[in-house]
Amino acid sequence: MQYELIAKRYIKPLMEVCDQSSLENLAELLGNVAKAYDDQKFIAIMNSTDVTANAKCQLVLDMVAPANSSEINNLVKLLAENGRLLLIPVLATELKRSIAISKRMYKGRIYSNTVVDQASVDLIARDLGxxxxxxIALDYVASDYDGIRVEVDDLNVEINFSKSRLNAQLIEHILKAI
Structure with missing residues (x-):
């Protein structure tokens, strides 16, 4: 959570300065750089005290050089100055999230222990949207949930239909009627 707050401080000015296509290109580029952070050797270099901050900065600058973008170069240099190059994967995620929010496009998941076909997933996504x-784009995730649960985190939406809860409410209703 702490890293997301720091990342948002870097993203806010980018959102104000760059146009939509530049932001999307930047998000794609940061996403590609973030993949390098999955490599343990790369992480070891970035965490090493034997490697200078300038060398770490140059390594990341070399990774983003094909983009030929002064914005991304300045961002990398700023991150390096503040010792926050390890923040790049969080920046990539937060930038993608901010772009989606600005475009009012969200991703969510459907959890169920029964298979939900793609047509139903698309129908639920369309109706919820x-x-x-x-x-809204929804992905089906197989789980042990007894019913169906739809979650869209960035919208703070969660919808549950549980078979056990439905049965309990039905029994309660019948007992009240008697």
Whole structure:
């Protein structure tokens, strides 16, 4: 959570200065650089006290050189100055999230222990998007949840339909009627 807050401080000015296509290109580029952080050797170099900050900065600058972008170069240099090059994967994630929010496009998941076909997933996504005034893409995730649960984190939306809860409410309703 702490890293997300720091990342947002870097992202806010980028969102104000860059146009939409530049932001999307930047997000793609940062995402590609973030993949390098999955490599343990790369992490070892970035965490090493034997490697100078300038060498670490140059390593990342070499990775983003094909983009030929002064914005990304300045961002990398700023991160290096503040000792925050390890923040790049969080920056990539937060930038993608900020772009999605600005475009009102969100991603979510459907959890269920029964297979939900793609047509149903698309229908739920379309209907939920209509209700919230957004565009939502949902992915099906197999789980042991007894029913169906839809989550869209960035919208703070969670919808549950549980078979056990439905049965309990039905029994309660019948007992009240008797």
């Amino acid at each position: 209509t209700k919230t005034g957004t565009t």
